[in-house]
Amino acid sequence: MSQYYLIQDQKRCIGCLSCEVHCKSNKGLPLGPRLGQIIRVGPKMVADLPKQAFVFMPCFHCEEPWCVAVCPTGAMHKRPQDGIVFVEPSLCVGCKACISACPWGAPQWNPETGKTVKCDYCMDRVDQGLEPACVSKCVTHCLSFGKADKPELTRRERFAKAAALEVENL
Amino acid sequence: MPEQTSPKADPKAIYVAGSQGGIYPVELGKQTLDPEFLGKMGGAAIKGAVQTLHQQDCLVAFVGSCLASLMEHSKELCHSCRSVLEALESLLADLVAGNADAATLEQLGNRSEPFKYKSHCPALQEAATLILSALAHFPIEFRLHAENKFCPARVCPKLLPAPCHQACPTNIDIPSFLSLIAHGRHQEALEVIRQDNPFPWMCGLVCPRPCESYCVRANLDNPLNIRDLKAFAAEFASNHGEYLPLSPSPSNGRRVAIVGSGPAGLSAAHFLARKGYAVTIFEALAVAGGTPRWGIPSYRLPREILKKEIDNIRQMGVEIRLNSPIGKDRSINDLLTRDGFEAVFIAVGAQDSLRLPLPGTDAEGVFWGVEYLREVSLNGKAPPIKNERVIVIGGGNVAIDVARVSLRVARVSLERGATKVTMFCLEAPEEMPASQWEVDEAAEEGIEILHRWGVKRVLTQSGKVTGIELKKVERVFDERGRFAPTYFEEHTIVHEADAVIFAIGQKANLNFLTETDGITRTPWGFIQVDPQTLATSRPGVFAGGDAATGPATVVKGVAAGKQAALSIQHFLSGETGPVPTTAPCKRSRVPFLEILATDKISTRRVPMPALDPHERVMDFAQVELGYTEAQAMREAGRCLRCDVCIRCGTCAMVCRDKMGVDALHFTDISETERILQDYQRPQERCITCGACALACPTNAIDYLEAPDRREVRLCGTILNQLRTLKCQECGGLFVPPRYLNYVTRRSDSMMGKMVLRRLCPKCAREKRAAQFVKF
Numbered sequence: 001m002s003q004y005y006l007i008q009d010q011k012r013c014i015g016c017l018s019c020e021v022h023c024k025s026n027k028g029l030p031l032g033p034r035l036g037q038i039i040r041v042g043p044k045m046v047a048d049l050p051k052q053a054f055v056f057m058p059c060f061h062c063e064e065p066w067c068v069a070v071c072p073t074g075a076m077h078k079r080p081q082d083g084i085v086f087v088e089p090s091l092c093v094g095c096k097a098c099i100s101a102c103p104w105g106a107p108q109w110n111p112e113t114g115k116t117v118k119c120d121y122c123m124d125r126v127d128q129g130l131e132p133a134c135v136s137k138c139v140t141h142c143l144s145f146g147k148a149d150k151p152e153l154t155r156r157e158r159f160a161k162a163a164a165l166e167v168e169n170l
Numbered sequence: 171m172p173e174q175t176s177p178k179a180d181p182k183a184i185y186v187a188g189s190q191g192g193i194y195p196v197e198l199g200k201q202t203l204d205p206e207f208l209g210k211m212g213g214a215a216i217k218g219a220v221q222t223l224h225q226q227d228c229l230v231a232f233v234g235s236c237l238a239s240l241m242e243h244s245k246e247l248c249h250s251c252r253s254v255l256e257a258l259e260s261l262l263a264d265l266v267a268g269n270a271d272a273a274t275l276e277q278l279g280n281r282s283e284p285f286k287y288k289s290h291c292p293a294l295q296e297a298a299t300l301i302l303s304a305l306a307h308f309p310i311e312f313r314l315h316a317e318n319k320f321c322p323a324r325v326c327p328k329l330l331p332a333p334c335h336q337a338c339p340t341n342i343d344i345p346s347f348l349s350l351i352a353h354g355r356h357q358e359a360l361e362v363i364r365q366d367n368p369f370p371w372m373c374g375l376v377c378p379r380p381c382e383s384y385c386v387r388a389n390l391d392n393p394l395n396i397r398d399l400k401a402f403a404a405e406f407a408s409n410h411g412e413y414l415p416l417s418p419s420p421s422n423g424r425r426v427a428i429v430g431s432g433p434a435g436l437s438a439a440h441f442l443a444r445k446g447y448a449v450t451i452f453e454a455l456a457v458a459g460g461t462p463r464w465g466i467p468s469y470r471l472p473r474e475i476l477k478k479e480i481d482n483i484r485q486m487g488v489e490i491r492l493n494s495p496i497g498k499d500r501s502i503n504d505l506l507t508r509d510g511f512e513a514v515f516i517a518v519g520a521q522d523s524l525r526l527p528l529p530g531t532d533a534e535g536v537f538w539g540v541e542y543l544r545e546v547s548l549n550g551k552a553p554p555i556k557n558e559r560v561i562v563i564g565g566g567n568v569a570i571d572v573a574r575v576s577l578r579v580a581r582v583s584l585e586r587g588a589t590k591v592t593m594f595c596l597e598a599p600e601e602m603p604a605s606q607w608e609v610d611e612a613a614e615e616g617i618e619i620l621h622r623w624g625v626k627r628v629l630t631q632s633g634k635v636t637g638i639e640l641k642k643v644e645r646v647f648d649e650r651g652r653f654a655p656t657y658f659e660e661h662t663i664v665h666e667a668d669a670v671i672f673a674i675g676q677k678a679n680l681n682f683l684t685e686t687d688g689i690t691r692t693p694w695g696f697i698q699v700d701p702q703t704l705a706t707s708r709p710g711v712f713a714g715g716d717a718a719t720g721p722a723t724v725v726k727g728v729a730a731g732k733q734a735a736l737s738i739q740h741f742l743s744g745e746t747g748p749v750p751t752t753a754p755c756k757r758s759r760v761p762f763l764e765i766l767a768t769d770k771i772s773t774r775r776v777p778m779p780a781l782d783p784h785e786r787v788m789d790f791a792q793v794e795l796g797y798t799e800a801q802a803m804r805e806a807g808r809c810l811r812c813d814v815c816i817r818c819g820t821c822a823m824v825c826r827d828k829m830g831v832d833a834l835h836f837t838d839i840s841e842t843e844r845i846l847q848d849y850q851r852p853q854e855r856c857i858t859c860g861a862c863a864l865a866c867p868t869n870a871i872d873y874l875e876a877p878d879r880r881e882v883r884l885c886g887t888i889l890n891q892l893r894t895l896k897c898q899e900c901g902g903l904f905v906p907p908r909y910l911n912y913v914t915r916r917s918d919s920m921m922g923k924m925v926l927r928r929l930c931p932k933c934a935r936e937k938r939a940a941q942f943v944k945f
Binding site for chain 2: 010037039041042044046048051053055057064066067069070071072073093094095096097100101102103105106107114
C-alpha cells in the first residue's frame with residue numbers, strides 16, 4: 001500500500017464527474033481512458049425509497065500489485081519511496097497484460113499512444129506538495145487525499161481489508 | 171545530437187551547430203570554416219559542434235532530430251517560438267513518414283525564412299538556419315523524401331523501397347502493382363507500371379528479370395514471377411480495350427531530337443512528351459522499335475505487341491521519322507544548329523556483331539548473330555541455310571535467340587526436316603551470361619549446348635563451310651573476374667557443320683558522327699557519357715542505351731531513356747545545381763491481401779504455360795501463353811509486401827525480449843536481411859497481445875480485436891487467430907484463454923493470490939464498485 005490515502009465520502013458525492021474531467025485534462029488524455037472513474041450504483045429501491053450512490057474508483061496502489069507482477073517489461077512499477085504504482089511509458093510495449101491482470105480494472109488503454117496509462121495519484125503534483133487533480137477540483141469536497149499516518153488511517157485500512165476480501169471472493 | 175558512426179563511410183555534408191550554423195556540402199567544407207566563408211554560404215561565425223554527415227546519414231531525419239533536441243534542451247522557449255518549432259518539426263516528421271509532397275517543402279522553407287535573421291530566439295534561429303541551409307544545399311534529398319517517398323540514405327523506415335523495386339533498372343513500384351493484381355485491380359496495376367516504364371508488355375515478355383533475383387520470397391520457396399505478371403496486366407487491359415495512350419502535358423514548344431527508336435529512344439520520348447516537350451525521333455530503318463523489333467525473335471515478342479506500345483507513344487504527340495538516318499545530310503550538329511532542336515539524345519544501340527579474325531570466317535555459310543536476326547526479322551526470309559547442321563558460337567541471350575531462330579527457319583524451309591542445332595560456348599553452364607530459362611527453353615527444343623569450347627578455326631572446302639575446329643577452354647575469367655579466356659591449344663575437336671553463326675557480342679556503329687558534332691567516344695567504340703547524367707562531351711547532347719554502355723538489356727535501355735529525359739529537362743530549364751537522377755518512387759500503398767498463413771506459404775510459383783516444344787519450333791508463334799486471370803491473381807498473391815515490411819525484426823525482438831513469448835522467429839538471410847520462415851510458430855505460441863503491431867515502424871503488422879476473436883496479421887497474412895472468452899457480465903469482448911493463461915501465470919501464480927477472471931476490465935470495475943456501497 002502506498003503511503004497515501006485517497007478516500008471518498010460517498011454520502012457527499014453528487015456524481016458531477018469534476019474529478020474525472022480534471023484527471024483527464026491534467027493528463028491530456030483522449031477519448032477512452034478513465035483513470036479515476038465515478039461508477040453509479042443504483043438507483044434501486046431500499047425500504048420503498050429510491051437510492052443511488054456514486055463510487056469513485058481510482059487505482060488502489062496495492063501492496064502487492066498484480067499489474068506490476070504481470071508486466072513483462074518492467075514498465076509498471078512501484079515507487080520505492082512512497083509505494084505509488086505507475087507506468088513508465090517509454091518501457092511500455094502495449095501488451096495490455098496489466099489491464100487484464102488488475103482485479104479492479106484500474107489500468108486504462110490510451111489508444112493515441114498505444115500504451116497503458118493509469119492513476120498515479122498525480123505524483124508530479126504530489127511531489128510539489130499539491131493534491132491530485134481529482135481531489136483539488138472536487139466540487140463537494142467528498143474526495144480527500146493525504147499521508148496515511150493521519151487519523152483517517154483506520155478507515156483506509158478497513159477499506160483495504162474490504163478490498164482484499166473482495167478479491168478472494170471473486 | 172545523434173552520434174555519427176562508421177569510419178569507412180563516405181562523407182557528404184558538414185553540420186555546424188549553433189544559431190548561425192547549418193548543413194553544407196562536404197566539398198565546401200574542405201575549405202577553412204572561417205566566418206567569411208560561412209557568410210558567403212549563407213551562415214555566419216560559428217561556435218559549437220561541427221560534425222561530418224555521411225552518405226548513409228539521412229539529412230531530413232537528422233534535421234528532425236536536431237529540432238527535437240533543440241526543443242528538449244531549450245527550457246526557456248516561449249509559447250509562440252515553441253509552436254513554430256513544433257510546426258517545423260511536424261513538417262519534417264511528415265517528410266520522414268512519407269506523408270509529404272512538394273507543398274510540404276515549400277511550407278518548410280517559407281515558415282523558416284522569417285527567423286533566419288531574427289535573433290531574439292537563438293533556438294528558433296538555429297532551427298531556421300539549419301533547415302534553410304539543408305534545403306538550399308541538398309534539395310534533391312528533400313525532394314526525394316517528399317515526391318518519391320524515398321530516402322536515398324535508406325534511413326527512414328517508411329521510405330525504404332522493396333528490394334525488387336530498387337533492383338529494377340526502371341524502378342517500377344513492383345509490390346504495388348503485384349498487390350493490385352492480387353486484388354483484381356489489373357488496370358490500376360498497369361497504370362502503376364506505366365508511371366515508371368512505358369513498356370509493361372514488352373518488358374513483361376523479354377526482361378531478364380533483375381528484380382526476381384532480389385525477391386525476398388526466394389528464401390521461402392521461389393521468387394515471384396514479376397516479369398510475366400507485368401505482361402499479364404498489359405494483356406488484360408488490352409483485351410478489355412483499356413490499354414490507352416497516356417495524356418501528354420500541354421506543349422511547352424521546346425523541341426528535342428532523339429536518334430534511334432529503340433527502347434532508350436522511345437522511353438526518353440515518352441517521358442519528355444509527358445512533360446510537354448515536342449519530340450522527334452529519327453529512325454534509320456523503315457520500322458520503329460530498334461533491337462526489340464529486329465533483334466528479338468517474334469516467338470518471344472510478337473510484333474503487334476511492340477507496335478501497340480510504340481503507337482501509344484506516338485499518340486502522345488511524338489513524331490517518329492522512319493528511313494531518316496543521321497549522317498551526311500543531317501548530322502547531330504545540324505540538328506542543333508540548323509533544325510531548331512535544343513537538345514539531342516543519341517540512342518542508336520549496338521547493332522553490329524563483333525567479328526572474330528579467324529581463318530575461314532569469310533566462307534559461305536558463316537553468319538553473324540545480330541545481322542542474321544535482322545535479316546530474318548526484317549526481310550522475313552532466312553539466309554540460305556538449307557542444310558541440316560547448324561553451329562552457333564556464343565553463350566549469351568543473343569546466341570540462344572540465334573540458335574532458336576535458326577532451328578525455326580530451318581524447320582520452316584525444310585518442312586519438318588531434321589535440322590540439328592548445336593551451340594558451343596566458352597563458359598561452363600553456371601557461368602553462361604544467358605538467362606537460365608532461355609537456356610532451358612532452348613534445351614527443350616532440342617538444341618544441344620556444349621560448354622567450355624572456343625573456336626580455333628572454321629573449316630572450309632572450296633569456299634563453303636564444312637565444319638569447325640574447337641579448342642578446350644582453360645579458364646574464361648581471370649583472378650579479378652575479368653573476361654580473359656585461355657585455352658588448351660592442343661586439346662581440340664572437329665565438329666562438322668553446314669553453317670556457323672557467331673553471336674559473340676555487339677559493337678556500336680557510330681559512323682554517323684562527324685567532326686563538327688564534337689562527341690567523344692570510349693576506347694571500346696561507344697559514346698563517352700557521364701554515367702549519372704548521360705551527358706556527352708557536347709553540351710545539350712546526351713547519349714544512352716547500348717550505344718553508350720555496350721550491349722545490355724531492353725530494361726536498361728528504358729532506364730537510360732528515363733534518365734535522359736530528366737537530364738534534358740534539367741539542361742533545358744537552365745537550372746543550376748546537381749542534375750537529378752532516376753530514383754525509386756513509391757506510387758501507392760495498396761491495402762494488404764487478407765490471407766491465411768498456410769495458404770500464403772503453400773502457394774508455389776505458378777508455372778508459365780507454354781507451347782509444346784515439338785510444336786513451337788515449327789513456326790514463330792509466341793512460346794509463352796501467358797497467365798489466365800486466376801493464375802495471375804494467385805501468383806501475385808504470393809508477394810510478401812517488402813515495400814511495407816522492411817524485415818527489420820523489431821516485432822520479433824519485442825515478442826522475444828520484452829514479452830518473453832518468442833512467437834516470431836526470423837531467419838537471417840544475409841547480414842542485414844531476415845525473413846519470417848516459420849509460420850507454424852506464431853500459431854502455436856502467439857498470445858495475441860498486439861505488442862508487435864505497436865512496435866512495427868512501418869505499420870506492417872495489424873492487430874485486430876474483433877467481438878469474437880483476436881488476430882495478428884503480417885502484411886495481411888494471418889499469423890494467428892484466437893477466439894476470445896466472453897465477459898460473464900456484459901457478454902462482450904474479454905481475452906483469449908491463451909492470453910489469460912499468460913496473465914495468470916505471471917501474476918496470480920507468482921503472487922500466490924488467485925483471482926477468478928471472468929469479467930472484462932470494465933465490468934470488473936463496475937461490479938466491484940457496487941460492492942463498496944451499503945444502502
